[in-house]
Amino acid sequence: xxxxxxxxxxxxxxxxxxxxxxxxxxxxxxxxxxxxxxxxxxxxxxxxxxxxxxxxxxxxxxxxxxxxxxxxxxxxxxxxxxxxxxxxxxxxxxxxxxxxxxxxxxxxxxxxxxxxxxxxxxxxxxxxxxxxxxxxxxxxxxxxxxxxxxxxxxxxxxxxxxxxxxxxxxxxxxxxxxxxxxxxxxxxxxxxxxxxxxxxxxxxxxxxxxxxxxxxxxxxxxxxxxxxxxxxxxxxxxxxxxxxxxxxxxxxxxxxxxxxxxxxxxxxxxxxxxxxxxxxxxxxxxxxxxxxxxxxxxxxxxxxxxxxxxxxxxxxxxxxxxxxxxxxxxxxxxxxxxxxxxxxxxxxxxxxxxxxxxxxxxxxxxxxxxxxxxxxxxxxxxxxxxxxxxxxxxxxxxxxxxxxxxxxxxxxxx
Numbered sequence: 435x436x437x438x439x440x441x442x443x444x445x446x447x448x449x450x451x452x453x454x455x456x457x458x459x460x461x462x463x464x465x466x467x468x469x470x471x472x473x474x475x476x477x478x479x480x481x482x483x484x485x486x487x488x489x490x491x492x493x494x495x496x497x498x499x500x501x502x503x504x505x506x507x508x509x510x511x512x513x514x515x516x517x518x519x520x521x522x523x524x525x526x527x528x529x530x531x532x533x534x535x536x537x538x539x540x541x542x543x544x545x546x547x548x549x550x551x552x553x554x555x556x557x558x559x560x561x562x563x564x565x566x567x568x569x570x571x572x573x574x575x576x577x578x579x580x581x582x583x584x585x586x587x588x589x590x591x592x593x594x595x596x597x598x599x600x601x602x603x604x605x606x607x608x609x610x611x612x613x614x615x616x617x618x619x620x621x622x623x624x625x626x627x628x629x630x631x632x633x634x635x636x637x638x639x640x641x642x643x644x645x646x647x648x649x650x651x652x653x654x655x656x657x658x659x660x661x662x663x664x665x666x667x668x669x670x671x672x673x674x675x676x677x678x679x680x681x682x683x684x685x686x687x688x689x690x691x692x693x694x695x696x697x698x699x700x701x702x703x704x705x706x707x708x709x710x711x712x713x714x715x716x717x718x719x720x721x722x723x724x725x726x727x728x729x730x731x732x733x734x735x736x737x738x739x740x741x742x743x744x745x746x747x748x749x750x751x752x753x754x755x756x757x758x759x760x761x762x763x764x765x766x767x768x769x770x771x772x773x774x775x776x777x778x779x780x781x782x783x784x785x786x787x788x789x790x791x792x793x794x795x796x797x798x799x800x801x802x803x804x805x806x807x808x809x810x811x812x813x814x815x816x817x818x819x820x821x822x823x824x825x826x827x828x829x830x831x832x833x834x835x836x837x838x839x840x841x842x843x844x845x846x847x848x
Contacts, residue, residue, distance in 0.1 A: 440829070441755035442505075442822040448751045449501060449818055452803040453494045453811065455745070456729075460490045460806045463717045463724040463732045493808040497815035504819025509827050513767045520594025527595045528608050531587065535612035538583045542576045542619045559624055575809040577620050577627050582813050584616055585774035588635045592642030593767035599644040606644050610636075626797025630782060638774045642766070680795040693728070696721040697790050700731035708738030725806040727798060730790045745804070746787070752818070753780040759825045768824050775817045779803075 461484060485491060520527040544550055544561055560573045591609055598605035613635045620628035675690040683691030683698075700716035703709065714735040717724045724732050733741045756776035763769040779802050786801040788794035800807055802814050 440825065441758045442825040444755045445752050445759075445818060445822055446501070446505075448748045448755075449803060449815060450498065452745075452748050453497055453815070455733075456804040456806075456811070457485060457488070457490045457494050458711070459729055459733055459736075459804065460725050461485050461488050462712050462714070462736060463729055464806075465712070465717060489808075490806060493811050496808070497803075497811040500812045500816040501819035501822070504816045505822040505826060507820070507823050509768065509820065509823040510765065513765055516590055517594050517767055520590070527591055531591050531608055531612050534587050535584075535615060538580050538587070538616050539619060541583075542580050542616065545576055573809075575807065577624050578807075578809045578813050580616055580620060581627065581631050581778065582775075582817050584613065584631060584635055585638070585778060585817070586771060588613065588638045589767055589770035589774055592639055592644075592770045593765075596643050596766060599639065599642055606639065609639050609644070613639075624798055626785065626799040629797075630778070630785065630799065634774055634777045634781060637777055638770055641773055642770055676795050680792075683792070693722055693796050694792050697728050697731040698792050700728070700735040701791060704735040704738045704741075706739050708734070708736050708741060711736050726800050727786070727796070727805065728790055729805045730787060730801055733804075734790075745801075749780065749783045752776070756818075756821050759821055763824055763828065772821045772824050775821050779814065779818065 519530050545559060550561055559577060560575055562573050588609065591612070592599065595605055595609075599609070600606070613632055617628045617632040617635075620631060675686065678685055679689075679691035679694060683694040685691060687695055696716055700714065700721055703714075703716065709715070714732055716735055717732055721728055721731060730742070730745065733745060737744075753776055756772065756779075760769055760772040760776065763772060782799055782802050785794065785797060785799045786805075789796055789799065800810060803811060
């Protein structure tokens, strides 16, 4: 029985739906306060004109274009060509691995250069691109470039070096070094993203076959690492307060616990069916980062449980269909690449929802394809387009094989 809709089509529809919802909710959350009457904040209703002329709409169009371009790439030819750089049995993989990892590291370090790096909320996370035509308004987040670049790099390394991954010096350790050298730099300014990248990339190495004795013996470093994390928290007043705020945000309701409390107020304020699109109250100078890290709280407040369920279902659809595509793939590079993309999107969404609902400490992790951010939207959509290309190219190969078999049978019959 033929399938009514393929996995890649479901993923594409989910991405489109998330981006459209993201544009609408970012515009709603970004409303300015207009005092009316007795100190009651109110804003004009959202109009189609304000949405269509917003910057987020431009980012959505660019993201959809990026996904379409990626979906049409000759991904199997690209995979074969890239794997050729690893040499026979991956013997020449170490040099390209460290060179590309070093290049990604250099991009991350550009945020510290005066005139190029841009400081936001006390953190150096952005690059400012001097484009006079745009009024110097274009900014890029290097951690997003590093995130998706490292996923592709680890997928390539895991594929070309698969036979030696169970070894320590010849397989596992170089991969961990590449992951660590990039993640450590990101962690300095963005702890949540750095931990997320390291987690997904280590899962990719494990999926590639790094299950030998060295992989398990490497777990002996986990307890010292946990002790180091505990010491880092205890010796830092700010980190200690964040942990205490997670345990009891009302201990410092106007300080470190403010984000969590206002987020929970927004989620609870929506009740079952929400206040209505554009009628949320927490976005009016109460909830910080309402268009980025805490956009899901605004969705819950304005769209209620149905809105929250729609968001969760769309991400679940991407993860389920993505893993279906990955499981059916035989090319190891494409399989690892697809796994890394889906794991990154899925875990990032889970982490963000956990923070918004008070189930995890605030980490500064955005909700993919929804939270405001042109760099994140475009690169995430492009990466998901790679997953789409994997299944589309496999389907094209099956059709070609059937046509060749049919042509051959017809020739024999003739």
